[in-house]
Amino acid sequence: MAKLKLPAAPSNPLSSPKRPGKDYGPSGGLGHAGEAGASAVDWIDERTSLSGGLRWAMFRKVPKGTNWFYTLGSSTMFAFLSQAVTGVFLAMYYDPSATRAYASIQYINNEVFLGEFVHGMHRWGSSVMVILIFLHMARTFFFGAYKYPRELNWVIGVALLVMTMTMSFSGYLLPFDQRSYWATIVGVNINGTGPLVGPYLSEFLRAGPYFGATTLSRFYAIHMLMVPGAIAALMGFHLYLVAKLGTTAPPWVKAKPSEELSEEKVTVG
């Protein structure tokens, strides 16, 4: 019996074909250098398949009629990122101990290069973020964007709102001046009047029955580790759902089927 010839072994499957076009780029070393960026991206993508997800997120369509009100969500996220970056710089100098906190903030304000500026950005950025989150919530409320199929995204949003307010509350104590100290005492006491969990909550916040030395470090841990981590995670889920479900069209934009489809309708009907 005649044997079938084995097919020739393929050339290296990982080497990509030459780009089309005769005069593509300089040949030799320079040409390879030019392709280095593309092949580095290829190398990563071959091992992660990230490009599909990126294409899915970036080239999804945004419905007709989308207007400037739809930028409020991403602005909230941007304000949060600004808080995160300025917060990291403050954390490099801040000392969360009842005896040294005030002095360390004074040091940031008076000695550190651009210290008061970064501190100011962090302080006023919190107001900006709170305003933006309420505006974004008002937008989704009045546009009816919380309805089917986006109910879950609304619920996550409310959780984000609560956590943003928690950030403000826990951050207010950190400068440890008179205003922040006494306002926080009253705030914690208010929490304590709540039914059932109230007393436990205020005791947890105070780290004990009285406002003491560990209270400040507890607030610091809540403010810079616990809540921001949870916010980042929930924000990721919120944005995943936005990309998955798509953003709503403004409620007054009417869906008109395209021409071809309506013709089809006529012939069928």
Next chain:
Amino acid sequence: MNKKQKEQYLRDYGTLKSQGKPFFPYAVAKDSAMAVVVMAVIVAMAIVLGAELGPKADPTSTTYTPRPEWYFFFLFELLKVIKAPALVPLATIGVPTICLILLFLLPFYDRGAERRPERRPIATTAGIFVVCAMGYLTYLGASAGPPTQIDIPIPTNIASQGPEAVTNFKAGSQVVAQSGCAACHQFGENGNSGPGPALTKIGARLPAQAIQRTLLNPSAPMPSFSALSEESPEQFAQMVGFLAALK
């Protein structure tokens, strides 16, 4: 929404989406422009308003005004609207908790298919009411100045006890004023009418000892003055004396 309405919505949405533009670069461009505006606002506020520090926290000091950050004013003012002592837990935690639960569950009880605000009269009215109420309460909180002044005429029974009693009364009024009590209590013409009860005639209702006990061991949200009584018993005694003389 029933099944048919859901399918209708998804179909209409699919049509609108297919007629839209890609997220990148169109929406990204708008978002980026807005991000630049947000950054500019934050930078401008940081430069203009700075980040001043107040005096260092001092548990024994009597010159503080317990004021929260402005965006908590609406919660703080809620305490003043609901004043009856029995209802205070309701105001402090009850109303916010109920509002929060209503907010969380919104998509589950408002299940209508209609999305245009002008055709959702209940939702839109409720939304506008909440926005106005929060705005009004925030305004109230912002316009209540730091209450550090208390002018009360010297009661006749104090005046008749001689100059020392008058001096003590005045000193006590100063301690009370500087302690920020008037942020939450009313004293005659001065102070806010809540969240705490009016103290204009507190001396007639409580003997000095009971007043002292309350100051040392107050019910929330009032802060305790036990630190003051330890660090500066004289000032604390003046404070109690002043309050007990208000009849």
